[in-house]
Amino acid sequence: MNKNRGVNWQVVHNYPPERWVYLDVQKRSMQELGRLSAEEFQKAPKWPLVLVLDNVRSLSNVGSLMRSADAFLVECVYLCGITGTPPHRDITKTAIGAEKSVRWEYRSETEQAIQELKQQGFRVWALEQTHGSIPLHETQLTHQPTAFVLGHEIDGVSQQALALCDGAIEIPQFGSKHSLNVAVSGGMALWEYARQSLSHES
């Protein structure tokens, strides 16, 4: 590593000196991050990973999920039922343009999207706290194309949609509130999929 860049090098604590690690904390620029353009993104190979938004009420959550879908090369986001669709100013506000890079489809019924995905060989998981839900850290997600169904802010994934899913995945939670925000939950599920993919690669 080039230690002459005039940046701060941090010593990780509690290591013996021979194991000290110097970490360059200078932020990388947009150019250094090497991000794709919207056009490049559309042509780039995606992960076999899909989001299904089952009547997500808030356009802010829709946009935020689009932004996360962009980061993790999601193949398609299905916007279902009352879920708002682009173009919409309130989606753009949180998607910051990812609604133009990420492919999306609208279905009036969530059940239809789930059935299509199952026919295409996707394993369809509802993100829900059910009696038989699998804790997120016990999942094995990367063996098969994967779809996550995310539900309404108050009501969660509808029982009719749940009935069509291959099962439910639950994010273990230990606090006082019923559940996490849907855009945050979706982000955690996407990260878990990405983590498992990246760990298998290395």
Place this chain on the structure above:
Amino acid sequence: MNKNRGVNWQVVHNYPPERWVYLDVQKRSMQELGRLSAEEFQKAPKWPLVLVLDNVRSLSNVGSLMRSADAFLVECVYLCGITGTPPHRDITKTAIGAEKSVRWEYRSETEQAIQELKQQGFRVWALEQTHGSIPLHETQLTHQPTAFVLGHEIDGVSQQALALCDGAIEIPQFGSKHSLNVAVSGGMALWEYARQSLSHES
């Protein structure tokens, strides 16, 4: 498992019949989830896990991070600089009351919070894309008390705060946008900490 509850039992596909798994997709009620009250939460043992919000502009992000902090038994959330503090209607809107269960502290300078935490034995990680940042899936977080520093929506963690951190952790991203939403990033880091803790336990 009681198969007579009149709920839907799903067969996980592509398994030979002897390995079929029946998953109960009936949602669990708030009572069945066994959540803590705000008072119980305050007395409950926490994970040695702290969030530091370095000039987070949006009250909606502050509230959302409070809600996630509640779910993962975060010890304290440091609200620093321009970061808004409860009580505030816009924080409550996304925290849905978690701002009353989760302990928080205000510091006018983020650097002060970081120094206090380092003195208390925390390893302080900025969530940032830097030249020396460690990918989130390559971290080992649970050996030591851990603090995540989350930055401003546009500017990220300030270079002055970064200079005091033990290093930076980066969420690998593959799309067209510069970064993820700060509340979503924070949620992913919390989940990664929780995942590692839960995996070590089992």
